[in-house]
Amino acid sequence: MIDGGGHGGVVEGVGRAGATALLVLATLLASACSSPLPDAESREARLYAQECGTCHVAYPPHMLKPAMWEMQMGRMALMRRQRGLPPISAADEKTILAYLTKHAG
Numbered sequence: 001m002i003d004g005g006g007h008g009g010v011v012e013g014v015g016r017a018g019a020t021a022l023l024v025l026a027t028l029l030a031s032a033c034s035s036p037l038p039d040a041e042s043r044e045a046r047l048y049a050q051e052c053g054t055c056h057v058a059y060p061p062h063m064l065k066p067a068m069w070e071m072q073m074g075r076m077a078l079m080r081r082q083r084g085l086p087p088i089s090a091a092d093e094k095t096i097l098a099y100l101t102k103h104a105g
């Protein structure tokens with residue numbers, strides 16, 4: 001016998017603890033996923049999360065280059081129109097784009 005045996009109970013115990021740890025980790029990750037924006041408490045970040053986090057998560061600003069954010073803002077204005085939502089005000093759009101550009105990748 002290579003395996004001395006008698007370890008079954010121990011392995012099973014570790015397995016159960018591991019499963020619990022994984023569940024805790026998954027819960028933590030799920031809650032962390034929606035939050036960390038740069039300067040999360042600033043007015044710009046809140047506005048961004050509010051206006052751009054309704055149909056999908058507010059994507060992290062570093063995900064795109066400034067020029068690509070500008071392009072996405074135009075596309076998203078179209079998305080809103082297609083869904084019958086009122087457009088974001090020009091001032092708010094400017095604030096959001098400035099925020100995204102400042103933290104862009």
Ligand code: HEC
Binds near residue numbers: 083
């Ligand atoms: C009316 C719903 C709606 C709102 C509000 C909205 N989006 Fe979107 N957005 C979508 C949909 C639907 C897609 C996926 C389809 C697509 O990319 O053509 C998308 C995709 C994106 C993508 C592309 C993601 C990728 O993987 O390529 C970016 C970036 C984005 N949105 C940014 C924004 C920003 C910035 C705002 C705020 C100005 C915003 N969205 C607000 C509906 C919305």
